[in-house]
Amino acid sequence: MGAREPVLDLLRETVDRAAGHCAYAEARHVHALREDLAIHDDLVDAVDADESAGLGIRVLVGGAWGFAATRDVSSAGADAALKRALAVAAAQPAAGARPLAPVMPSVGHWEGPCAIDPFAVGLEARLSHLFAAVAAMRGDARIIRAEASATMVRTRKALVTSDGTAVTHTATECGAGLEATAAAGGEIQTRTYPSSHGGNVAAAGWEHVLGLDLLAHAPRVAEEAVELLTAPELPGGRRTLILHGEQLALQLHESIGHALELDRMLLGEASYAGTSWVAPSDLDASLRYGSERLNVTADATLPGGLGTFGWDDEGVPAARTMLVENGILRAALSDRQSAAAAGLPRSGGCARAEGFARQPIVRMTNVSVEPGDAGSLADLIADTDDGLYLESNRSWSIDDRRWQFQFATEVAREIRGGELGRLYRNPSYAGITPQFWGSLDAVCGRQEWGLWGLTNCGKGEPGQIMQVSHGTAPARFRDVQVGVA
Amino acid sequence: MNGPLELSERALAFLQGEGQATVTRERSLLLRYASSAPTQATELDDTSIHLLSLRNGHVGAATTNVSTDEALRNAARRAMAAAEAAARAAAGPGDHPGLPAPPEGYRAHDGYDPVTARIDPAPGGAALQAAFDVAAEHGLEAFGAWTSGAVETALTSTAGMHAVDRVTDAYLKTILRDARGRTGWDAQSAAKVGDLDATAGARRAAAKVTPEEPTVLPPGEYPVVLDADAVGGLLEFLGSLAFNGQAHAEGRGALEGRLGTRVAAPAINLSDSPRYARTLPRAFDFEGVPKAPIPLIQDGVAHRVVHDTRSAALAGGGARSTGHAITPGGDHHGPTPTNLVLVGGGAADVAELAAPVERGIYVTRLWYLNVVHPQQTLLTGTTRDGTFLIEDGRIARPLRDVRFTDSVLRLLETTEALSATPRLTSEGEYYGRRFAWGTVAPALRAQGFRVTG
Numbered sequence: 001m002g003a004r005e006p007v008l009d010l011l012r013e014t015v016d017r018a019a020g021h022c023a024y025a026e027a028r029h030v031h032a033l034r035e036d037l038a039i040h041d042d043l044v045d046a047v048d049a050d051e052s053a054g055l056g057i058r059v060l061v062g063g064a065w066g067f068a069a070t071r072d073v074s075s076a077g078a079d080a081a082l083k084r085a086l087a088v089a090a091a092q093p094a095a096g097a098r099p100l101a102p103v104m105p106s107v108g109h110w111e112g113p114c115a116i117d118p119f120a121v122g123l124e125a126r127l128s129h130l131f132a133a134v135a136a137m138r139g140d141a142r143i144i145r146a147e148a149s150a151t152m153v154r155t156r157k158a159l160v161t162s163d164g165t166a167v168t169h170t171a172t173e174c175g176a177g178l179e180a181t182a183a184a185g186g187e188i189q190t191r192t193y194p195s196s197h198g199g200n201v202a203a204a205g206w207e208h209v210l211g212l213d214l215l216a217h218a219p220r221v222a223e224e225a226v227e228l229l230t231a232p233e234l235p236g237g238r239r240t241l242i243l244h245g246e247q248l249a250l251q252l253h254e255s256i257g258h259a260l261e262l263d264r265m266l267l268g269e270a271s272y273a274g275t276s277w278v279a280p281s282d283l284d285a286s287l288r289y290g291s292e293r294l295n296v297t298a299d300a301t302l303p304g305g306l307g308t309f310g311w312d313d314e315g316v317p318a319a320r321t322m323l324v325e326n327g328i329l330r331a332a333l334s335d336r337q338s339a340a341a342a343g344l345p346r347s348g349g350c351a352r353a354e355g356f357a358r359q360p361i362v363r364m365t366n367v368s369v370e371p372g373d374a375g376s377l378a379d380l381i382a383d384t385d386d387g388l389y390l391e392s393n394r395s396w397s398i399d400d401r402r403w404q405f406q407f408a409t410e411v412a413r414e415i416r417g418g419e420l421g422r423l424y425r426n427p428s429y430a431g432i433t434p435q436f437w438g439s440l441d442a443v444c445g446r447q448e449w450g451l452w453g454l455t456n457c458g459k460g461e462p463g464q465i466m467q468v469s470h471g472t473a474p475a476r477f478r479d480v481q482v483g484v485a
Numbered sequence: 486m487n488g489p490l491e492l493s494e495r496a497l498a499f500l501q502g503e504g505q506a507t508v509t510r511e512r513s514l515l516l517r518y519a520s521s522a523p524t525q526a527t528e529l530d531d532t533s534i535h536l537l538s539l540r541n542g543h544v545g546a547a548t549t550n551v552s553t554d555e556a557l558r559n560a561a562r563r564a565m566a567a568a569e570a571a572a573r574a575a576a577g578p579g580d581h582p583g584l585p586a587p588p589e590g591y592r593a594h595d596g597y598d599p600v601t602a603r604i605d606p607a608p609g610g611a612a613l614q615a616a617f618d619v620a621a622e623h624g625l626e627a628f629g630a631w632t633s634g635a636v637e638t639a640l641t642s643t644a645g646m647h648a649v650d651r652v653t654d655a656y657l658k659t660i661l662r663d664a665r666g667r668t669g670w671d672a673q674s675a676a677k678v679g680d681l682d683a684t685a686g687a688r689r690a691a692a693k694v695t696p697e698e699p700t701v702l703p704p705g706e707y708p709v710v711l712d713a714d715a716v717g718g719l720l721e722f723l724g725s726l727a728f729n730g731q732a733h734a735e736g737r738g739a740l741e742g743r744l745g746t747r748v749a750a751p752a753i754n755l756s757d758s759p760r761y762a763r764t765l766p767r768a769f770d771f772e773g774v775p776k777a778p779i780p781l782i783q784d785g786v787a788h789r790v791v792h793d794t795r796s797a798a799l800a801g802g803g804a805r806s807t808g809h810a811i812t813p814g815g816d817h818h819g820p821t822p823t824n825l826v827l828v829g830g831g832a833a834d835v836a837e838l839a840a841p842v843e844r845g846i847y848v849t850r851l852w853y854l855n856v857v858h859p860q861q862t863l864l865t866g867t868t869r870d871g872t873f874l875i876e877d878g879r880i881a882r883p884l885r886d887v888r889f890t891d892s893v894l895r896l897l898e899t900t901e902a903l904s905a906t907p908r909l910t911s912e913g914e915y916y917g918r919r920f921a922w923g924t925v926a927p928a929l930r931a932q933g934f935r936v937t938g
Contacts, residue, residue, distance in 0.1 A: 038817050042576075043543075043575060043579055044543050044571035045817030046544070046817045049546070049548070051548065051551070053550065066526050068529070069527070069528070070530050071551070084528050092516060123574075124573055127575075271519065271628040274852075358527065395856060396855055399852065399869070400867070406937070408857055461515055461525075461632075465917075485857045485890045
C-alpha cells in the first residue's frame with residue numbers, strides 16, 4: 001500500500017468534511033490479516049484465520065473526543081461514522097480546552113521487514129513444523145500435554161489527519177512457542193520455550209520462526225518439565241537474582257514501561273489500568289529510578305520490534321527516546337494530548353490503536369534496558385558467588401501505581417561459587433519498583449541482548465491488546481525477597 | 486443490510502461438508518472520564534462472520550467482517566483448507582465429535598432491552614454529569630466509564646442449527662478520588678441502561694473516601710470481609726481453574742479427584758445460572774447448545790465441571806455439552822462458566838459481616854489477579870479503591886492497599902458468613918468482540934486471608 005492508495009482519498013474526503021465541525025479530525029483505515037495455529041500432542045487444536053477491515057474516525061469537539069468505527073469502507077460509511085463521532089463528542093459534558101502538541105505533517109509509506117511471507121508458506125508445512133517439535137517433547141509418560149503454537153499477522157494502515165498528514169504502513173509479525181506440561185504424584189509443572197506467553201513474536205516473516213529452532217529445544221523443555229516435578233520448592237529469603245532476558249522483559253514492561261506512560265501519570269487511566277508512582281513533575285531529571293547501571297530507551301525505530309513503525313497512530317514520526325539514563329528519569333511515553341497537558345514541546349510518538357475499531361492511546365513502543373558491561377551470561381554467573389538464576393515467567397501482578405510487584409517464574413537454578421547448581425520449582429520474588437531497580441548491579445553485554453515480543457498488553461476502555469517488544473540482556477539484582485508465594 | 490441470521494445462512498452456503506456459520510453484530514458506545522471531565526468516547530458498529538469447517542474431527546476456522554459474496558467465499562475456502570490441512574498434518578482423526586444437533590427450542594430470556602439497544606449517547610452524557618456533580622459536592626474528582634451495548638448472534642450449521650439471540654448490556658464504573666490519591670469505588674452492571682443510577686453509584690464511591698491517613702498492615706493472615714466485587718473477581722478465576730471440563734478431563738483441573746467431596750464451607754452454593762434474575766442471560770452458547778442452570782458446588786461439595794461438545798467427548802462416560810462453548814467449535818483452552826452465581830447468606834450487609842471480627846480487613850475490590858498455581862487455585866493480586874481495617878467489629882479506618890497471595894478454594898473453605906443480597910459484579914472489560922458477562926456474588930467473611938506485601 002503506498003501513499004497514493006485509493007483509501008487515502010476516502011480518508012482525505014472524510015477529514016475534509018469534518019472541517020468546521022471540530023478542532024481536529026483524523027481518519028484511519030486498517031486491514032488486518034491474522035492466522036493462529038495451535039496443536040497439542042497429535043491433535044490440531046486450532047487453525048484460525050481472521051481478516052478484518054474498517055474505518056475509525058476521531059474528532060475533537062469543544063475539548064471532548066468522539067470516535068466512531070465502521071466496517072463500511074465507503075464514502076457513505078465514512079460519512080455516517082463521522083456524524084456519529086461528532087454526535088458522541090457533543091453528547092458529553094463540556095470539557096476544557098484540550099490542546100495537542102504540535103506535529104509536522106508527514107506524507108509517505110513505511111514497511112516492516114519480512115523475508116519469508118508466512119502466509120505464502122503452506123499451511124501443512126507450518127503445521128508439520130510444529131508437529132515435529134511437539135513429537136520431540138513426547139515420550140515420557142509424565143508429559144501429559146505437549147503444545148506448540150504459531151502466530152502470523154499482517155497489518156496495513158492508512159492515516160489522514162487534519163494537520164496534513166497522510167501516511168501508510170505495512171507490517172508483518174510472526175512468532176511461535178512450545179509448552180510441555182508434566183504431572184505425577186499430585187504435582188503439575190509446565191516448561192516453555194522461548195517464552196511463556198505464546199512464544200516469542202517479532203516484526204518479521206516466517207524466517208523468525210525457523211530461527212527459533214523449536215525442534216532443537218523441544219527435548220530440553222520436556223526434560224525440565226519432568227525434572228521440576230521432584231525439584232524442591234524455592235525457600236523464602238533474600239537472595240541475589242539473575243533474571244533471564246525474557247523475565248527481565250516482563251519486569252521492565254510492568255514496572256518501568258507502564259509506570260512511564262504519561263497518560264497514567266496524568267491520571268487519565270485511573271479508571272482502569274491505573275495511575276503511576278511517578279508524577280509529571282518528576283520529569284525534571286530529579287528522580288532516581290534505579291541504579292547507575294540502569295539505562296532504558298523507548299525506540300520505535302528498532303528493527304524487528306513489535307513497537308516499530310514509521311509514524312505512530314497520530315502521525316508522529318518514530319523516535320528513539322532515552323527514558324532513564326544512569327538510573328535518572330529523563331522522559332516519559334507520551335502522545336500529543338498528554339505531551340501538551342504536561343507542558344512538553346512535542347509528543348513522544350507513542351499513540352497506538354488496536355485495529356480500526358479503537359482510538360489511539362499512549363502505548364509502549366520498544367522499551368528496552370540497554371546492554372551493560374557484564375559480558376556474557378556465563379561471565380555473570382561466574383561472577384556470582386551465591387544466588388539464583390530465574391527463567392520463564394509463570395505469573396505476574398503489580399499494583400495500580402506500578403509500585404509493588406510479585407512475579408513467579410517456571411524455574412530457578414541455584415548459583416554457588418559461580419556455577420549453576422540444583423533446580424527449584426515454583427520460584428517467586430517480590431519488590432518495590434525503585435528499590436528493585438536500585439539493586440541492579442550488572443547487565444550482560446550486547447552479545448546477550450535480544451528483543452522479546454509481548455503480544456498481550458491490555459489497556460484502555462474498551463480494551464485494546466497491543467504488541468510491544470523489549471530489548472534485554474540477563475541482569476543481576478541484589479538482596480531481593482524470594483519465595484513469597 | 487441483511488440481518489445476522491440471513492447473513493449466517495448466506496455464509497453457511499459457501500461451506501462444503503460439515504460446518505457452522507456464526508454471525509455476531511456489535512453496536513456499542515463507551516464513554517470514559519477522568520478528573521471530572523470526559524476523556525475518550527468510542528462508538529462501534531461491526532459484524533463478524535465466523536466460518537467453522539470440520540474434516541475427520543479436525544476444525545478449521547476463518548473470520549471476516551466483510552459480507553460480500555466474494556469475502557464469504559474466501560473465508561469459507563480458508564476455513565475448509567485449514568480443516569483439511571489439519572487432518573492431513575495430524576495423520577489421524579481429530580477430537581471434535583461433530584456439531585451438535587439443534588435443540589427443540591430455546592427458552593426466552595429478558596436480557597434484551599430495546600431502549601438500551603438504541604445506543605444513545607445522551608444517557609451516557611447525563612451519567613457523567615451526575616458523577617461530576619456528586620464528586621464536586623464532596624470536593625473530589627470523578628474517574629470512570631459508562632457503556633451500553635447491543636449484540637446479536639446468529640448461528641446456522643449443517644447439523645440443522647438455526648438460532649438467533651439478542652442481548653443488551655450496560656455498565657457504569659465510578660471512582661472518586663481526593664487530592665491525596667485516596668479512592669472509593671462503585672460499579673453497576675445490568676442488561677438495561679435504565680437500571681444504572683449514576684448519582685447513587687457516585688455517592689457510594691464517595692462514602693469510601695475518608696479523611697484519615699491510611700494505616701499500613703504488615704504481612705500475615707487476617708480475618709477478611711470481601712465485598713461483592715472482590716468475591717466476583719475471585720470466582721471468575723475459580724470458574725476457569727476448577728470448572729473447565731477439558732482441563733479436568735486431562736487431569737489438570739483444580740477439582741482433580743475432588744468431585745463429590747467437600748471443597749468449601751457448607752454455606753457455599755455456587756452454580757452457573759444463565760437465567761438468574763440479576764445475571765446477563767443468553768439463550769445458547771457458541772455451538773447453539775441451550776444455556777441451562779448447573780449446580781457446581783452444593784453445600785460445599787463439588788459436583789460438576791462444565792463442557793462444550795469437544796471437552797464432553799474427551800471426558801467420555803456419557804458426558805454431554807452443558808452449553809459452555811466460548812467460541813464456535815469450542816475454544817482449544819476449554820469451556821468456562823459465564824454466569825456464575827454464589828448464593829447469599831443471612832448477613833444484612835458488610836457491617837454485619839464485620840461485627841464478629843476483632844482485627845481484620847475489609848476489601849472493596851481486587852486488582853491485577855493472576856494465577857500462581859492453577860491446581861491449588863492460588864492467586865495473587867492487590868486490593869484497590871477502598872481497603873479498610875476492621876477493629877472491634879467495626880469498619881474503622883482506611884488501610885494502605887495490600888498484596889495477597891491465597892487460594893480461592895481455601896477462602897471458600899473458611900467462609901463463615903455471606904451477605905443476603907448478591908449482586909451482579911463485572912470488571913467491565915470489553916476486549917475484542919463485546920461479550921458482556923459477570924458474576925453474581927454476595928459479600929462474605931472468611932478466615933486467614935494471606936497478606937504477602
